[in-house]
Amino acid sequence: GRRLAKVVDAASGRFEGVYASPWPRATQSAEIAGREMDLDNIRIKRYLHELVPLVDPALPEFQGFPMGLEATPTEGRLFVDRQVEKIRSRFFRAPTRRSFVFVFAHGNLIRYLVARTLKLPYEAWAMMDIAHASITELRVYASGFEALISFNDTGHLPPSMVTTA
Template identity: 30%
Template sequence: MTNRRFTYVLILIAACLAFMPVHGFSQNTPKVEKGVRYLYLIRHGEYDHEDKADSKTGKHLVELGHKQAGFMGKRLKKLRLKFDTFVSSEYTRARETADDIGKSLKLTPTRDPLLNECTPASASDKKEPAEDDTAGCDQRLDEAWAKYVQASPGGDLHDVLVCHGNVIRWFVSRSLSGSGKLWRGMTIANASITVIAVRADGSTRVAAFSDTGHIPADKQTWTGDGAGWQPKAKTK
């Protein structure tokens, strides 16, 4: 091939490249990565177990419960994240916990009855129903899952849900096994944080469970035996 012909071929190639759409080359096409939705599931603080409030209102936090919620608020603040959702159940103990957290975050929580405490049908072997049992619990939790466990349409999202032990354990069971039936095999601490990550394809993973690292050991509480230690006084 003569130099003149070679030069002519190069000119033709350059012309073709100039008019070829950019999307014809995958390496030149920016790859849009969808983000992850992080659900921060927070259980309410320690509450007054002797409170006679009706089940639609729920029981109030004791002084220790408010302190636990304060520790949680400080922890979330240190994350320096923009929280896209901040919601609690309608029950008093969850509302008060969220309100205490909101003071640190400078945010006002909304309320959602889908997050109210209830006992799933898999606890049917209980001799006596709990006072906060709710008809249609599993259906309501399914609705809560469908509402909050959604892939992010864009970048990372951070949602804070302040609710209850049964609700959080059900979410974790559903995330790990595809079913909410394993929830009874877990113990969860008051004012603990559980994190579920929702990937772009809708799949989930449990990134943290019942984390109480923000609460001093002598101020940590569980329903039941918990991790084997309890503070001497649950009210202070």
């Protein structure tokens, strides 16, 4: 939380708020960070919850995939796509002024947002490891161009606190 407050102090632009998944780990992290930044208005959004891993065993990316996950049914893929699009419609609009938000969410959702920003298929998530409490920065420019600025940054954490699922 304290380290995140320093990130806010160093950022340029208008701070527009903290959003969090309703799942306990994300909500608790947002509340801790909010306290450190003297914010008490954490916006809990149901659509920021974790999403299922999308798996298509026919894709070359999944040949030899170590987890042995079953193929995702069509309805699961459609659900993920709708959820990601809902989030993108809220947070990925071309800005009229420089601003930023903090979103406390979960690994698969973050990986899907990164994949979309990089114009990759959702299945690219399988090649992205992500640590708990890491920071990923995605930027949308006034032109609508999107860029991955940083991914899975854990420099704000002591090494003993860097963990993955």
